[in-house]
Amino acid sequence: MNTSMYINGQTVLGTGKTIDVINPATLDVIASVPSTTSEQLDECVAEAKRAFASWKNVDDQEIVQAFYAIAEDVLSYKYELAQLITLEQGKPLFLAEVEVDLTVQWINYIAGLTIPVEKFQDINGKKITVYNRPLGVIASITPWNWPFMIAAWHLFPAIKTKNCVINKPSEYTPLSTIKFIEIINKHLPAGVCSVILGDGQIGSAFTAHPDIEKVTFTGSTSTGQRILQNSINTLKSVVLELGGNDVGIVLDDVDIEITCQKLFMSAFLNAGQTCACLKRLYVHDKIYDQVVQKLTEIINAQVIGEGMASTTTFGPVQNKMQFDKVQRLIEDAIEQGATVIQSIQTKPEKGYFIPPTLVLDASEDTAVVEQEQFGPILPIIRFSDVDKVLESTNQSEFGLGGSVWTKDLEKAQKIAERMETGTVWINSHADLSPEAAFGGWKLSGLGYSFGLGGLLQYTHKQSIHLTEA
Numbered sequence: 001m002n003t004s005m006y007i008n009g010q011t012v013l014g015t016g017k018t019i020d021v022i023n024p025a026t027l028d029v030i031a032s033v034p035s036t037t038s039e040q041l042d043e044c045v046a047e048a049k050r051a052f053a054s055w056k057n058v059d060d061q062e063i064v065q066a067f068y069a070i071a072e073d074v075l076s077y078k079y080e081l082a083q084l085i086t087l088e089q090g091k092p093l094f095l096a097e098v099e100v101d102l103t104v105q106w107i108n109y110i111a112g113l114t115i116p117v118e119k120f121q122d123i124n125g126k127k128i129t130v131y132n133r134p135l136g137v138i139a140s141i142t143p144w145n146w147p148f149m150i151a152a153w154h155l156f157p158a159i160k161t162k163n164c165v166i167n168k169p170s171e172y173t174p175l176s177t178i179k180f181i182e183i184i185n186k187h188l189p190a191g192v193c194s195v196i197l198g199d200g201q202i203g204s205a206f207t208a209h210p211d212i213e214k215v216t217f218t219g220s221t222s223t224g225q226r227i228l229q230n231s232i233n234t235l236k237s238v239v240l241e242l243g244g245n246d247v248g249i250v251l252d253d254v255d256i257e258i259t260c261q262k263l264f265m266s267a268f269l270n271a272g273q274t275c276a277c278l279k280r281l282y283v284h285d286k287i288y289d290q291v292v293q294k295l296t297e298i299i300n301a302q303v304i305g306e307g308m309a310s311t312t313t314f315g316p317v318q319n320k321m322q323f324d325k326v327q328r329l330i331e332d333a334i335e336q337g338a339t340v341i342q343s344i345q346t347k348p349e350k351g352y353f354i355p356p357t358l359v360l361d362a363s364e365d366t367a368v369v370e371q372e373q374f375g376p377i378l379p380i381i382r383f384s385d386v387d388k389v390l391e392s393t394n395q396s397e398f399g400l401g402g403s404v405w406t407k408d409l410e411k412a413q414k415i416a417e418r419m420e421t422g423t424v425w426i427n428s429h430a431d432l433s434p435e436a437a438f439g440g441w442k443l444s445g446l447g448y449s450f451g452l453g454g455l456l457q458y459t460h461k462q463s464i465h466l467t468e469a
């Protein structure tokens with residue numbers, strides 16, 4: 001297993017401190033990776049800048065062919081990559097394979113996009129052409145929940161628009177990204193795509209670097225705010241995909257069986273560690289008890305364990321910090337008088353395992369409802385007046401996603417339009433599309449990703465005005 005950074009098309013050995021990568025299911029140290037030094041960071045950015053001088057003129061078709069070849073190559077390593085994801089992140093192997101498949105889908109979609117050139121005559125008859133030009137060297141910083149797929153969300157739009165990009169994966173989950181960037185480098189010139197390693201300290205120096213033109217970041221709101229502060233001196237632009245506290249509103253006409261299966265996946269996929277997963281569920285009073293009962297049945301059918309075991313359906317929380325945070329929220333909910341249901345008791349003794357947990361009758365000012373939990377815990381709140389739910393949930397400081405669940409699609413559309421979030425789903429939640437803009441309102445983000453609009457965030461405009469001599 002390669003545990004080194006990858007700079008200018010070459011593996012670069014570490015000279016500074018190292019960070020252990022821990023399997024969250026067993027607590028075994030599975031690798032030790034070097035932290036990039038500030039000299040290595042400077043060298044990496046300088047090499048990327050040098051590579052940009054020719055990459056910015058690359059032919060579009062060369063990029064398309066390279067992306068298709070990378071997608072194929074990623075698929076040929078699917079099992080190895082999925083294993084790395086499971087070992088470092090904890091999710092069951094079948095879900096890690098889904099992560100690789102979705103990544104390939106994203107790469108192929110981005111390959112097929114065309115960067116538009118706008119030509120027109122202005123009101124005085126002058127010919128104007130507006131181009132979308134590459135920016136230069138892009139910094140990408142990724143989190144530990146979907147480490148492989150989110151890396152692709154950053155890297156491929158940046159490269160497609162003829163930038164050079166350097167990624168820093170989370171220090172908790174660097175291994176699948178290192179392998180990914182090794183594969184990418186088989187198909188691209190040296191310096192176009194590199195990886196540096198380390199924690200927030202090198203991340204901070206990276207985002208403040210004067211030769212970085214843009215930062216694309218997925219992670220917590222507090223880190224996003226620090227990155228934005230770092231961008232002031234050089235006026236670098238940023239895309240920030242941050243935290244959320246997504247609301248789901250279930251009306252009283254739904255099919256309980258089908259809806260609860262989907263609600264379970266929406267809230268507990270990846271042990272609840274997904275930015276846009278369902279984090280607060282409002283259920284109509286008439287069906288509240290039935291929904292709780294059905295969700296409990298679905299939870300009881302889960303097998304909690306190490307992701308590599310073929311029977312496992314539910315993995316651990318990824319790291320101790322997040323494990324402690326979720327445990328504290330559970331204890332607080334109990335202290336505040338809520339009913340906490342942890343119906344599965346069977347779990348491995350070692351590892352950061354928390355069974356899927358339902359919290360009933362919590363008041364709206366309880367921490368588990370107000371804060372983003374980012375773990376396997378779902379507060380379910382009873383309601384009878386949807387206007388009141390919208391009024392209170394729209395006051396959230398977050399605005400990432402929301403969902404409405406009903407057979408009445410007209411009513412659903414009206415409710416969706418009143419939700420103050422970047423994405424609203426009707427009868428589903430968190431099923432993202434590479435074609436639809438995705439970004440958070442309020443403290444959930446700045447800028448957006450996906451689709452042609454997301455791609456063009458990696459460009460700046462150049463208007464050429466042509467007047468006959």
Ligand code: NAD
Pocket residue numbers: 141142143144145168169170171198199200201202203204205207218219220221223224226227240241242243244274275276372374400440444445
């Ligand atoms: P985090 O902010 O702690 O870390 C994310 C990345 O930032 C890591 O690579 C980390 O090393 C780096 N980092 C830490 N401090 C830094 C600094 N000062 N400067 C630059 N980089 C720094 O977040 P996390 O704990 O890894 O991820 C969980 C959070 O991410 C949750 O809040 C979740 O909602 C959010 N998230 C959002 C999305 C989205 O698309 N909106 C997706 C996934 C996760």
